[in-house]
Amino acid sequence: MSEEADKFVPDKDLLAALIQMGINENLAKEALFCTGNKSVDDAINYIVNNKDERNELGRCEDSGKGMQDSSDADWEDQGLANYKMVHVVNCSLKMKTGKIAAQVGHACLGLYRSMFKENQEELNQWEELGEKKVVLKGNDAEHLKQLYHKAISEGLPAYLVRDAGHTQIASGSLTVLSLFGIEEHVENITGKLPLL
Incomplete structure (x- = not known):
């Protein structure tokens, strides 16, 4: 310095x-x-x-x-954990690209807001390392619910988005699951899912 x-x-x-x-x-x-x-x-x-x-x-x-x-060694030396936010899209709804983007935006903001007060240190570390995010394909609503319950049972913050029904899909449809945590913990839940 x-x-x-x-x-x-x-x-x-x-x-x-x-x-x-x-x-x-x-x-x-x-x-x-x-x-x-x-x-x-x-x-x-x-x-x-x-x-x-x-x-x-x-x-x-x-x-x-x-x-x-900053290299990976730098953040490890600083004691920073490598956090990741993952968004899993319900592909059974066959949403158009713009609709998916809007729903992922809702999911990202919803999860962030739900974590803001209780998980500030984790969010700060995530920010410091570039706010890693990824969007993956989920099978259907039941699949997203299963992933949600697994995340919650493992202590990871998770958030489900249900559509308001103003445009392409029925009101209450489960569109996106977002979850957050140390990358390896998130990968234990979503690591086998394909990229969108």
């Missing part, structure tokens, strides 16, 4: 606003440092644009010290 980064003091109001949005404190400080401590918008743009290149405070492009990519 550079001497400049060591002496950096983030604007307390900007830092508080970023943390209030659910952004990890270290990432918020890095974003403020790398964008000149000017605004929340600049910091968020930095975070979004550098999602795949998480780095240490003071290692950003704008600091003149160069980017340093």
Whole structure:
């Protein structure tokens, strides 16, 4: 870490606003440092644009010290677990692409919101490592229910989406299952399912 980064003091109001949005404190400080401590918008743009290149405070492009990519060894050294969010789509409904995208969006937000207060540390680690997500094919509603119950029995957060029935499918149809956890635990439940 550079001497400049060591002496950096983030604007307390900007830092508080970023943390209030659910952004990890270290990432918020890095974003403020790398964008000149000017605004929340600049910091968020930095975070979004550098999602795949998480780095240490003071290692950003704008600091003149160069980017340093995080490797798997880095996150293991930091004691971070590799979390993953998986979305399993009910393929028996034969939803069109846009409908699937909307339902996966509902599932992702629903699961995230259900976890926000109780699982903040896990969500922060997931964010730090790039928010790994994958969408898989499920057979039908019964299959999604079985996967849901297995996830819950193993202590993994899970969320089921039922459609409101405004467009292509009947109201109450089970469309998507989302689950979250350490990658190997999630893989124990969904690892044999094909990608959508």
